[in-house]
Amino acid sequence: MGAAIVGFFLIGELLIQAPMLAVGVANNIDAFLFNETVTTWQSAHFPPLLDNTDLLAIGVMLIFAGINMVGIRSISCLNIVSSVVSVLSLLLFCVSALVYGDSSNLSEVVNPEDGRTGFAPFGVNGIISGAGIAFFAFVGLESVVTLAEEAVNPRRDLPRATGLSFFIVLTIYVVTAFSIAYFTPWYEISGTTGLIGSLKSKGNQE
Numbered sequence: 001m002g003a004a005i006v007g008f009f010l011i012g013e014l015l016i017q018a019p020m021l022a023v024g025v026a027n028n029i030d031a032f033l034f035n036e037t038v039t040t041w042q043s044a045h046f047p048p049l050l051d052n053t054d055l056l057a058i059g060v061m062l063i064f065a066g067i068n069m070v071g072i073r074s075i076s077c078l079n080i081v082s083s084v085v086s087v088l089s090l091l092l093f094c095v096s097a098l099v100y101g102d103s104s105n106l107s108e109v110v111n112p113e114d115g116r117t118g119f120a121p122f123g124v125n126g127i128i129s130g131a132g133i134a135f136f137a138f139v140g141l142e143s144v145v146t147l148a149e150e151a152v153n154p155r156r157d158l159p160r161a162t163g164l165s166f167f168i169v170l171t172i173y174v175v176t177a178f179s180i181a182y183f184t185p186w187y188e189i190s191g192t193t194g195l196i197g198s199l200k201s202k203g204n205q206e
Helices: 002-033 037-045 055-070 072-100 123-138 141-150 154-183 195-205
Strands: none
Touching: 002 037, 002 055, 002 123, 002 195, 037 055, 055 072, 072 154, 072 195, 123 154, 141 154, 154 195
């Protein structure tokens, strides 16, 4: 019974996680490679019924589903490569943000449209909403448990691996979030493209 409940929650988590991550990847691909022309093209050529349908995200999900069908070795190699590229990209952005950013963005910058300041401009509701989005950074850590059969001492190694993974993800997420706020005025931070939106905003300022 317990295993069935855990399996049910894992399936529910994956059903929520996959579309959310696909939308995030699609938004960044559209912003980085196509200058957001895909979204504009879809809005112009598809009926209003599909306004909330992200065709690029669907394409991303189909591509990764195809990679999964190829075999576990292919997806393992892709996971390693994507993880290394992601971490290196985030580190490069954080270093660049700390070098070219401005500490006044953290508290002194005022939105010219509504007069809100830079520190917690949306109050408690904004903090709670941000924490809800940050939750997705920790999705997938439970997959460490699937390696139990390959561990020499799973009782010792799995808690350490889970805790270390949590600490690494938390550190990267906090440093990246701080770097974005330090690099870009808060009211210019994109809610959909994140880092790429911040870089484009900084480029427009220059």
